[in-house]
Amino acid sequence: MNASTPYSSTLLDNAIKEFAKLPGIGRKTALRLVLHLLRQSNEEVETFGNAFITLRNNIQYCKRCHNISDTEICQICADQRRDSSTICVVENINDVISIENTQQFKGLYHVLGGVISPMSGIGPSDLSIDMLVDRVQTESIKEVILALSPTMEGDTTNFYLYKKLSPFNVEISTIARGVSIGDELEYADEITLGRSILNRTPYTV
Amino acid sequence: MNASTPYSSTLLDNAIKEFAKLPGIGRKTALRLVLHLLRQSNEEVETFGNAFITLRNNIQYCKRCHNISDTEICQICADQRRDSSTICVVENINDVISIENTQQFKGLYHVLGGVISPMSGIGPSDLSIDMLVDRVQTESIKEVILALSPTMEGDTTNFYLYKKLSPFNVEISTIARGVSIGDELEYADEITLGRSILNRTPYTV
Numbered sequence: 001m002n003a004s005t006p007y008s009s010t011l012l013d014n015a016i017k018e019f020a021k022l023p024g025i026g027r028k029t030a031l032r033l034v035l036h037l038l039r040q041s042n043e044e045v046e047t048f049g050n051a052f053i054t055l056r057n058n059i060q061y062c063k064r065c066h067n068i069s070d071t072e073i074c075q076i077c078a079d080q081r082r083d084s085s086t087i088c089v090v091e092n093i094n095d096v097i098s099i100e101n102t103q104q105f106k107g108l109y110h111v112l113g114g115v116i117s118p119m120s121g122i123g124p125s126d127l128s129i130d131m132l133v134d135r136v137q138t139e140s141i142k143e144v145i146l147a148l149s150p151t152m153e154g155d156t157t158n159f160y161l162y163k164k165l166s167p168f169n170v171e172i173s174t175i176a177r178g179v180s181i182g183d184e185l186e187y188a189d190e191i192t193l194g195r196s197i198l199n200r201t202p203y204t205v
Numbered sequence: 206m207n208a209s210t211p212y213s214s215t216l217l218d219n220a221i222k223e224f225a226k227l228p229g230i231g232r233k234t235a236l237r238l239v240l241h242l243l244r245q246s247n248e249e250v251e252t253f254g255n256a257f258i259t260l261r262n263n264i265q266y267c268k269r270c271h272n273i274s275d276t277e278i279c280q281i282c283a284d285q286r287r288d289s290s291t292i293c294v295v296e297n298i299n300d301v302i303s304i305e306n307t308q309q310f311k312g313l314y315h316v317l318g319g320v321i322s323p324m325s326g327i328g329p330s331d332l333s334i335d336m337l338v339d340r341v342q343t344e345s346i347k348e349v350i351l352a353l354s355p356t357m358e359g360d361t362t363n364f365y366l367y368k369k370l371s372p373f374n375v376e377i378s379t380i381a382r383g384v385s386i387g388d389e390l391e392y393a394d395e396i397t398l399g400r401s402i403l404n405r406t407p408y409t410v
Binding site for chain 2: 008009011014017018022023024025029031034036040042045046049050052054055056058062068069070096
């Protein structure tokens with residue numbers, strides 16, 4: 001046994017190294033996960049490993065909204081029951097999943113693929129903004145909801161999108177900012193609290 | 206999109222489900238890990254998935270010590286530089302890895318595959334005890350170190366092994382129990398502290 005492989009098996013060592021490449025997984029956790037897999041049947045481990053390979057080899061991005069998809073047009077865009085006159089603009093596919101989990105939005109999405117960030121060298125042409133403008137022009141869109149992160153880059157992108165989309169006959173809104181439900185007021189940051197007072201809504205019983 | 210798959214892609218959903226089967230990994234972490242894999246190249250993901258499949262399909266257990274191995278006899282047993290007259294008896298392969306990491310032990314191992322536990326229905330015949338006795342009889346073993354967990358089951362197994370091995374001309378020892386290095390005395394449990402007083406060692410400068 002040489003010093004570079006602290007385990008008695010190179011196969012074991014390889015498997016541990018592969019897990020440890022994942023974010024937030026160290027060698028100890030990786031070892032625990034590999035030993036767990038060793039207790040499963042060959043078939044189960046084959047299903048496990050192939051799930052990622054199949055995903056990576058076959059995944060597509062929806063030609064309409066850029067969301068992750070098994071087909072040319074994603075399941076959300078293809079769903080006739082959804083309201084195709086409303087587009088929710090998000091930064092990436094995680095945000096689609098987060099919003100879908102709320103079950104509060106029944107329209108379609110548009111995944112930008114990031115936000116405008118001069119610091120990171122990401123300009124409007126790196127994002128799917130032109131395709132969004134195209135959709136607003138060609139599809140009968142009534143409302144575009146901007147659901148980007150409340151950061152400087154998100155606000156810059158919001159402003160840019162607003163400038164690009166305002167010439168068209170489309171309502172443009174942003175998601176509400178405010179104190180989170182269940183949060184203690186004293187722990188809310190001042191900017192959020194300030195905005196939540198400015199954007200107060202009528203009290204209804 | 207139906208209610209059972211909250212994601213727009215069945216492939217994505219499958220990959221997330223596979224990660225979420227692992228211990229300590231929930232759906233949110235699983236999603237994060239899958240999105241990480243999607244940012245890697247096809248080749249990297251193929252290497253990732255295949256590492257586990259290859260491990261599961263090709264792993265063997267050393268015919269001599271029952272440690273995990275790529276070959277019939279594991280790298281530790283095959284290593285001529287190690288002291289083949291000392292056997293350290295451990296519960297499972299994790300313990301081999303832990304002891305190897307200390308770099309303090311240069312002998313061979315014997316992996317029992319568990320401890321005697323009448324509550325869980327594990328008796329001596331379920332463990333590789335006969336093979337250990339056989340090794341002590343046929344190999345020229347000078348010392349057997351019992352390195353089982355300091356639990357009731359571990360102690361029971363220690364006693365059983367002692368009874369089985371004491372007829373042979375072999376030294377039997379157990380790993381030292383005591384206050385951990387760096388531990389505050391006041392936080393040590395009473396049994397450990399009590400044992401560490403009973404088993405005190407001469408002070409050397």
